[in-house]
Amino acid sequence: MNRPVTVRVQKVKKNRIRTRLFFFLFLAVILVLVSFFADQIVPYDPYAQDLGLSRQPPSPAHFMGTDQYGRDVFSRVVVGAKASVFSTLVLVCVTSVFGTVTGTLCGYFGREIDSVVMRISDVCLAFPGLVFALAIAALLGGGMSNAVIALAVISWPKYARVARGQTLALKNSDFVAAAKLAGDNSAQMILRHILPNILGPILVTAMLDIGTMMMELAGLSFLGLGAQPPVAEWGNMMSGGRSMLQTYPWLVLSPGVAIFLTVVTFNLLGDTVRDYMDPKNSGS
Amino acid sequence: MDPVLKVTDLSKSFSRAGKKDFFAVDHVSFALMSGEILGIVGESGSGKSTIAKLITRLIDATGGKIEIEGQDITGLKGREMIPVYGKVQMVFQTPKGSFDPRRTLGDGICESLRNQGVPKAEREAKARALLEQCGLPGEFLERYPHQVSGGQCQRAAIARALMCDPKILILDEATSSLDVTVQKQIMELLQELQQKKELAYLFICHNLALVQQFCDRVIVLWDGKIVEQGLPDDVILRPKSEYAKRLVEAVF
Structure with a gap:
């Protein structure tokens, strides 16, 4: 009597999660598309200055207003998506792949490589993340690619930790022993049996990381260590309009709202992916 | 002897x-x-x-x-x-734990011959024959470990162990x-x-x-x-x- 009800409840829950997943995936895809085709979408040239039109409030022609040089804020926000969203995705892809590969190798082979790499990751984790990133970015000099490198340096250990832990747990499982008895070498073992089984948690970590990374990237730009003016990027647009927050709020609010919405979308997508992957929610 | x-x-x-x-x-x-x-x-x-x-x-x-x-x-x-x-081959204590949850029983059974470079059709034919000897129908090659019972899984594990004679x-x-x-x-x-x-x-x-x-x-x-x-x-x-x-x- 009890079981069918539970199963049905689980199924409804699973369906709800799937709907949510598609919804956020849809939003995320739109954001990614906007960032890819930003140059085609913008109504005005985001870099064309027209001092006669400076600091116009939002109007039908410029519905997010114009900035102090008369550039259309909406166009700049759209082009800014290219820098923000695209850089974040590149950053998360690179760090998750690098971290996963090193973590898996460390967990699988153990011994000296493991000790050395894990101590390096301890060093990276020992400093407060953003402060360390600031130091690295300042050392490398400004620029979007340097900001990405700085954040990559602080964020790969997280993936390495997850991958290593999962690999260690799997290494002692019977199916890995069975595969060894089937004559698998290390590469076959990792590619066929280890990686496919640890990909779930890694994917979830990466999805949840997108929002954080976007914020930190914008943060570095805000502080002048990421994208450099006149490049349109949400962080440095906010920084440029900061002193005019009281008088011309749209200069700060427009990129701010863009960051907010994008981060919320990717965070909720990450949450949903986690719920979706959670075996407790699987209705089958 | x-x-x-x-x-x-x-x-x-x-x-x-x-x-x-x-x-x-x-x-x-x-x-x-x-x-x-x-x-x-x-x-x-x-x-x-x-x-x-x-x-x-x-x-x-x-x-x-x-x-x-x-x-x-x-x-x-x-x-x-x-x-x-x-x-030397081994049959493990936990039948389900000895098969990769993300791969079919057939993948697991054929793995040793795959590593030896035996062609796909040949190794699958052998796996099917062994599976039948172990009392399971050949379709079980397509099943995943979570889709079969413990006893069935252990039969598959025995078939796997016997694959390389x-x-x-x-x-x-x-x-x-x-x-x-x-x-x-x-x-x-x-x-x-x-x-x-x-x-x-x-x-x-x-x-x-x-x-x-x-x-x-x-x-x-x-x-x-x-x-x-x-x-x-x-x-x-x-x-x-x-x-x-x-x-x-x-x-x-």
Whole structure:
């Protein structure tokens, strides 16, 4: 009597999660598309200055207003998506792949490589993340690619930790022993049996990381260590309009709202992916 | 007759700070003849499974020698073990845990031949035939471990172990996690396969009744040492050592 009800409840829950997943995936895809085709979408040239039109409030022609040089804020926000969203995705892809590969190798082979790499990751984790990133970015000099490198340096250990832990747990499982008895070498073992089984948690970590990374990237730009003016990027647009927050709020609010919405979308997508992957929610 | 497996003074010890080394397996010697069923009994922690892992080289011995068909395999590394795995195979205690949850049973069964470069059609035909010998329909090749029962999974595990025509099969508590009726079916299957293929079994078990029924010879292990060995009837009905007496009394 009890079981069918539970199963049905689980199924409804699973369906709800799937709907949510598609919804956020849809939003995320739109954001990614906007960032890819930003140059085609913008109504005005985001870099064309027209001092006669400076600091116009939002109007039908410029519905997010114009900035102090008369550039259309909406166009700049759209082009800014290219820098923000695209850089974040590149950053998360690179760090998750690098971290996963090193973590898996460390967990699988153990011994000296493991000790050395894990101590390096301890060093990276020992400093407060953003402060360390600031130091690295300042050392490398400004620029979007340097900001990405700085954040990559602080964020790969997280993936390495997850991958290593999962690999260690799997290494002692019977199916890995069975595969060894089937004559698998290390590469076959990792590619066929280890990686496919640890990909779930890694994917979830990466999805949840997108929002954080976007914020930190914008943060570095805000502080002048990421994208450099006149490049349109949400962080440095906010920084440029900061002193005019009281008088011309749209200069700060427009990129701010863009960051907010994008981060919320990717965070909720990450949450949903986690719920979706959670075996407790699987209705089958 | 020459032994297919000969173990001499096999030891596995762990060093402990400030104390004497702990021996999980303590200078164990025995031989397994071709076509023989040798039982190893003992309580949990007596070193039974460690012996299985040592023989299959899943862990490294700290002392002693393992010979398979006269070849010393104690020091072989990585790639050198692959031909040995064609002679020794193992069936694990937990049927489901011994198959990759993300791959089909067929993938798992065919893996050894795939690594040897046997073409796909050929290895699948063999897997199908073996699966049928083990009492499962060929469609089970497409199933995932979570879609089959424990007993079915263990039959698939036996088929997997037999894919590369081994001489020795190590059964590490292969029936312990199954309920008694399924256990009986699996034992019958193993007996049938043993006669048909002239396999030698190293039968690791803590069920004395099963050992008495099934084995040609039995070794009693306690605290990593062999405390008694002989014919199952002698060991179980007329135990000589103190530990074997206690073990038998605990059951009957």
